[in-house]
Amino acid sequence: MPLLEERTLTLPDEAATARLGAALAGAVRVLPPQTVHVQLSGDLGAGKTTLSRAILRALGHPGKVRSPTYTLCEPYQVARADGSPLTVYHFDLYRFADPEEWADAGFRDCFAEPALNLVEWPEKAGRLLGEPDLHLLLQSDTGDADDAAERRTVTLRAYTQTGLTLLCAC
Ligand code: ADP
Numbered sequence: 462m463p464l465l466e467e468r469t470l471t472l473p474d475e476a477a478t479a480r481l482g483a484a485l486a487g488a489v490r491v492l493p494p495q496t497v498h499v500q501l502s503g504d505l506g507a508g509k510t511t512l513s514r515a516i517l518r519a520l521g522h523p524g525k526v527r528s529p530t531y532t533l534c535e536p537y538q539v540a541r542a543d544g545s546p547l548t549v550y551h552f553d554l555y556r557f558a559d560p561e562e563w564a565d566a567g568f569r570d571c572f573a574e575p576a577l578n579l580v581e582w583p584e585k586a587g588r589l590l591g592e593p594d595l596h597l598l599l600q601s602d603t604g605d606a607d608d609a610a611e612r613r614t615v616t617l618r619a620y621t622q623t624g625l626t627l628l629c630a631c
């Protein structure tokens with residue numbers, strides 16, 4: 462799948478990450494029902510779960526959003542803008558020792574229904590996961606300025622028209 466567009470944004474603090482999550486959620490909730498595949502890459506602590514949490518909150522999930530580090534997948538039910546149901550699957554594949562675990566876990570089924578699939582550590586599933594609509598790479602700022610602790614950069618890459626719609630909302 463060709464790369465359609467790439468954009469890099471600076472997130473000066475956690476509030477900016479929350480706003481990015483809200484922008485992505487706003488675009489997702491007006492899409493027609495379909496499988497939306499979003500991958501989140503970056504080192505431990507880069508902010509993948511924080512951004513996923515912001516997306517779920519902005520989609521109206523009222524409760525806790527736990528990191529799926531141990532459960533591998535956490536399902537959520539929220540609503541689209543028109544009130545129809547929207548299923549979200551939040552994955553964290555960090556603990557995969559082998560990409561075959563993706564097939565063994567039966568997670569492919571989650572991509573066969575209309576749902577928003579948020580996948581942390583997509584690299585761990587190798588090529589079995591397939592191309593995303595949108596890929597996000599979160600990176601900590603390596604600068605040593607006082608205000609660098611919260612600063613992140615995020616590189617968004619759209620591979621499909623759906624991904625492009627999401628990217629353009631950010
Ligand atoms: P990951 O899922 O990538 O391992 P987490 O989201 O669990 O990372 O952790 C990110 C940590 O960094 C959290 O403790 C969060 O409060 C902190 N943080 C600081 N600034 C930011 C920011 N701009 N965006 C996201 N997280 C941030």
Ligand code: MG
Pocket residue numbers: 509510511528553581
């Ligand atoms: Mg995480």
